[in-house]
Amino acid sequence: MTDKEFADFLFPEVKEIAYYEEKYGSRNLPDGAVVTRCAPSPTGFVHMGSLYQGFIAKQMARQSGGVLFLRIEDTDQKREVENGVEGIVKDFKEYGITFDEGYGMDGDYGPYIQSERGEIYKAYVKYLVEKGYAYPCFCTPEEIDENRKIQEATKERIGYYGRWSTCRGLTKEEAVEKIKSGKPFIMRMKSQGDFRVKHIYHDLIKGDLEYPENDLDHVILKSDGLPTYHFAHAVDDHLMHTTHVIRGDEWVSSLPVHLELFHLLGFEPPKYAHIAPLTKKDEETGNIRKLSKRKDPELAVSYYHEAGIPVGAVNLFLATIANSSFEEWYLQNQDKSYTDFTFTFDKMPIGGSLFDLEKLESVSKIYFSKLSAKQVYEETLNYAKEYDASFAEILEKYKDYTISLLNIEREIERPRKDIGSYKDVKKEFWYMYDELFFTKENPYSEVEKTYPKEDLQAYFEEVYDASDSEEEWFSKIKTFAEAHGYAVNRKLYKENPENFKGQVGDFCEMIRVMATTKTISPNLYDILQLLGKERLQKRLALFMK
Numbered sequence: 431m432t433d434k435e436f437a438d439f440l441f442p443e444v445k446e447i448a449y450y451e452e453k454y455g456s457r458n459l460p461d462g463a464v465v466t467r468c469a470p471s472p473t474g475f476v477h478m479g480s481l482y483q484g485f486i487a488k489q490m491a492r493q494s495g496g497v498l499f500l501r502i503e504d505t506d507q508k509r510e511v512e513n514g515v516e517g518i519v520k521d522f523k524e525y526g527i528t529f530d531e532g533y534g535m536d537g538d539y540g541p542y543i544q545s546e547r548g549e550i551y552k553a554y555v556k557y558l559v560e561k562g563y564a565y566p567c568f569c570t571p572e573e574i575d576e577n578r579k580i581q582e583a584t585k586e587r588i589g590y591y592g593r594w595s596t597c598r599g600l601t602k603e604e605a606v607e608k609i610k611s612g613k614p615f616i617m618r619m620k621s622q623g624d625f626r627v628k629h630i631y632h633d634l635i636k637g638d639l640e641y642p643e644n645d646l647d648h649v650i651l652k653s654d655g656l657p658t659y660h661f662a663h664a665v666d667d668h669l670m671h672t673t674h675v676i677r678g679d680e681w682v683s684s685l686p687v688h689l690e691l692f693h694l695l696g697f698e699p700p701k702y703a704h705i706a707p708l709t710k711k712d713e714e715t716g717n718i719r720k721l722s723k724r725k726d727p728e729l730a731v732s733y734y735h736e737a738g739i740p741v742g743a744v745n746l747f748l749a750t751i752a753n754s755s756f757e758e759w760y761l762q763n764q765d766k767s768y769t770d771f772t773f774t775f776d777k778m779p780i781g782g783s784l785f786d787l788e789k790l791e792s793v794s795k796i797y798f799s800k801l802s803a804k805q806v807y808e809e810t811l812n813y814a815k816e817y818d819a820s821f822a823e824i825l826e827k828y829k830d831y832t833i834s835l836l837n838i839e840r841e842i843e844r845p846r847k848d849i850g851s852y853k854d855v856k857k858e859f860w861y862m863y864d865e866l867f868f869t870k871e872n873p874y875s876e877v878e879k880t881y882p883k884e885d886l887q888a889y890f891e892e893v894y895d896a897s898d899s900e901e902e903w904f905s906k907i908k909t910f911a912e913a914h915g916y917a918v919n920r921k922l923y924k925e926n927p928e929n930f931k932g933q934v935g936d937f938c939e940m941i942r943v944m945a946t947t948k949t950i951s952p953n954l955y956d957i958l959q960l961l962g963k964e965r966l967q968k969r970l971a972l973f974m975k
């Protein structure tokens with residue numbers, strides 16, 4: 431029996447690979463265009479790691495005039511979760527990872543979901559059988575397990591290779607016999623590799639990696655007729671003309687088998703860029719470790735939703751960790767977006783990408799500082815509607831007031847950076863709303879200093895005039911403070927502190943504390959203007975008590 435006859439016996443109905451090779455012709459793209467993909471498996475929620483991968487893939491495709499497509503890898507149907515695919519599509523979309531083609535969209539290289547590509551995989555398995563590079567295996571899971579136990583006990587390499595690959599030695603006639611008698615089987619590749627031979631592979635991120643040739647006869651087609659990840663990866667990325675496989679570095683150890691599969695199939699392998707995992711400093715041990723689904727809520731995309739951290743801030747943060755030189759560039763190019771930056775593989779982290787929430791917060795503050803007051807208002811309102819209904823009501827009631835508040839020291843060269851999340855609007859500015867101010871038992875309970883309050887009443891009764899310009903207002907404060915025992919400047923005060931109640935700055939601080947309960951706030955003049963006489967008077971009365 432020839433290999434060809436054997437292949438026809440195993441896969442009588444399938445098409446020749448020439449059909450698919452022609453159907454999925456090469457893409458017509460400029461030189462250097464990166465064709466890459468997101469290839470999620472619907473086995474759980476989309477986590478930050480997938481978004482980080484997607485972020486990098488998107489940048490690399492877009493900046494090179496290439497293509498980013500979405501392929502759903504659903505060949506492990508036992509591990510699939512309900513609504514897994516919908517969840518993936520939704521989360522990617524929300525985070526701005528948009529595809530040029532792929533699952534749920536048009537495209538010339540589909541279907542883009544592996545469970546619908548069964549016939550294609552079979553054609554390529556058949557092709558390998560014809561070439562003598564694949565064979566049916568009849569070993570039961572129990573037999574494989576038995577072998578693994580022996581391998582463990584005798585400290586031999588685990589796997590189906592050499593003397594352990596029982597079915598590799600069967601003749602075609604023996605195999606046909608077994609199939610005819612109804613024995614279930616799977617398909618394995620017939621590795622041509624030698625484990626003792628080492629090669630160097632140049633990974634675009636990790637650099638040169640030494641690897642041993644693969645010699646394991648990996649499963650390529652499972653008993654359910656679906657391919658394994660290894661085989662589907664080779665076939666799909668070949669037929670979809672992927673130029674760059676950008677994926678998590680948990681796959682580095684599979685590189686030998688992938689390279690061999692490309693070789694056996696006669697395909698040119700893509701370039702690989704293996705991304706370092708997201709890491710953090712463990713709170714208990716202080717060691718840097720991978721983010722874990724079990725321990726770290728920040729791995730879930732929903733975490734940012736609830737925390738009120740905008741998608742744009744998360745993306746800016748991903749840009750910061752994706753390329754070491756991004757942050758400096760961004761500082762120097764205030765008017766630009768991260769999408770204007772040219773990312774390169776050689777500046778991506780090799781070992782681990784530190785995903786530090788404090789850093790995210792500071793990046794998010796920069797992000798917020800560039801938004802308009804109206805944008806912050808609207809987005810905060812949307813957030814509050816979902817997570818803080820009573821604050822949403824307040825925001826709606828005081829729309830213009832809040833926008834004016836958020837506009838203080840914004841849209842200037844160095845805008846304020848006090849908001850890092852939608853939650854911060856309330857956290858930072860609750861005191862601006864009487865509804866929040868006067869429902870506190872004692873809003874001033876956290877004020878540490880005691881102030882010579884007697885002058886305050888006089889100032890508001892006799893001097894403060896809401897129609898003054900900022901200069902007039904400040905010059906009146908100076909005159910008033912000086913007349914009431916405050917030094918006009920720090921120097922004078924420092925020379926003879928015993929002669930003064932303080933300096934003008936201290937007087938202003940007292941006003942600020944009365945108005946806001948804080949020693950730090952946005953520009954005091956603006957705050958007073960916004961609060962207005964009536965609110966100020968109510969606060970003053972309480973403060974005096």
Ligand code: GLU
Pocket residue numbers: 468469470471503663675676677678
């Ligand atoms: N389906 C694989 C995963 O979710 C994709 C890996 C790849 O990008 O090739 O890990």
